[in-house]
Amino acid sequence: MDESVILGIKDLYKSFGGVAATNGLTLDVLEREVHAVIGPNGAGKTTLVSQLTGVVLPDAGQVVFRGRDITRMPAYRRPHLGMARSFQITSIIHDMTVLENVVLAVQAKAGHSYRFWESAIIDDQLTEPAMRALTQVGLETEAMQVAGPLSHGEHRQLELAMVLATDPELVLLDEPTAGMGREDSTRMVSMLESLKGSRTIILVEHDMDAVFALADRITVMVEGRAIATGTPDVIRADRLVREAYLGEDINTAIKSARET
Numbered sequence: 132m133d134e135s136v137i138l139g140i141k142d143l144y145k146s147f148g149g150v151a152a153t154n155g156l157t158l159d160v161l162e163r164e165v166h167a168v169i170g171p172n173g174a175g176k177t178t179l180v181s182q183l184t185g186v187v188l189p190d191a192g193q194v195v196f197r198g199r200d201i202t203r204m205p206a207y208r209r210p211h212l213g214m215a216r217s218f219q220i221t222s223i224i225h226d227m228t229v230l231e232n233v234v235l236a237v238q239a240k241a242g243h244s245y246r247f248w249e250s251a252i253i254d255d256q257l258t259e260p261a262m263r264a265l266t267q268v269g270l271e272t273e274a275m276q277v278a279g280p281l282s283h284g285e286h287r288q289l290e291l292a293m294v295l296a297t298d299p300e301l302v303l304l305d306e307p308t309a310g311m312g313r314e315d316s317t318r319m320v321s322m323l324e325s326l327k328g329s330r331t332i333i334l335v336e337h338d339m340d341a342v343f344a345l346a347d348r349i350t351v352m353v354e355g356r357a358i359a360t361g362t363p364d365v366i367r368a369d370r371l372v373r374e375a376y377l378g379e380d381i382n383t384a385i386k387s388a389r390e391t
Contacts, residue, residue: 136163137301137331138183143192144355145178152178153189153356160301165327167334167342170352176335179352180303183333184216185209196301210240213300217290217307225279229270229289232278233261233296241296264296265289268322271312284315291322308338320344343367 136161145151152175154304154376160166168176181187183194185206194202196212223232234257264270266289273281278289287307294302307323310314320341326332327345336342342349343363350360359369 133283135161137197138178138333139193140183141193141195142189143179143182143189143194144219145175145189151175153182153192154381156192156357157351158350158360160331160333160356161329163331164347165323165332165334165345167336167346169342169349170291172373173354174352175355176302176352177305178355180216180305180333180335183216183303210297210299211261213298215294215299215301216302216303217287217305223278223286223289224291228275228276229265229278230258230261230274231282232289233264233292234258236293237261237296241249260296260298261292262276264292264387267295267325268292269318284311284318287311287315287319288322291319295326299330301333302326303335305335306337307334308336308341316341331384344348349382353359 136159139159140156140160141328143156144151145153154175156175156179168179170176178187179299180188185201185204185208188203193200196209196214199212201209201212208279224235227235237257237260262271265274268291269294270285273285278286281289287309291304291307292332293307296302304323308319311319316338323332323341323345327347332344332345334345346363348360348362350357351366351369352358356372359366361369
């Protein structure tokens with residue numbers, strides 16, 4: 132494998148009830164790039180992310196992270212390799228404070244026991260990385276607030292802080308701007324732009340403005356297959372991508388992808 136490839140996906144296949152969610156999917160993710168994965172609803176994007184994180188195991192194919200085959204590695208072990216994921220729906224604990232939510236993420240990565248909060252919250256080894264992450268996403272002044280009443284956009288910021296606090300090499304972001312208004316979405320894109328070059332990011336996103344603002348390369352999925360991968364300019368000009376998104380001839384697009 133090329134040394135610049137941090138994640139290699141080869142011939143990944145997963146079906147549900149006879150319907151292939153990923154269907155011979157092959158792609159490489161380069162170190163420290165923002166690699167966006169886009170496609171119509173049902174293209175298999177979230178199933179791909181679930182397979183990369185071990186939540187769903189593939190029926191066939193291979194996933195290699197930093198030269199190590201992790202295809203069948205349990206999900207709980209993958210964060211210790213330097214992988215972290217955010218979800219389409221926020222996974223914060225609403226009756227904890229903002230800081231406690233992030234400390235919980237730090238504890239989980241470090242393998243600490245879930246100690247009684249009065250002792251955990253004063254442990255500098257936990258609170259310092261948690262506060263750094265909150266500062267990165269602009270929530271440091273809300274650290275001691277209960278998380279539940281925060282706005283939807285702030286919940287997404289908090290979840291990003293929980294991801295960053297584990298100091299991952301590879302971040303998988305599943306629809307980070309989902310449900311956001313324009314102002315919150317713009318803020319999230321700015322935060323993600325500030326991370327470019329510091330770590331590898333796989334971005335699954337429907338907002339094409341966000342995709343083209345952030346991505347170094349884009350992979351387009353249709354019916355579980357990658358029909359195109361390239362820079363934003365290459366993807367904009369790709370005939371197969373236009374056909375897939377405009378619905379003019381998806382079957383032709385898939386057939387052409389198979390033959391290339």
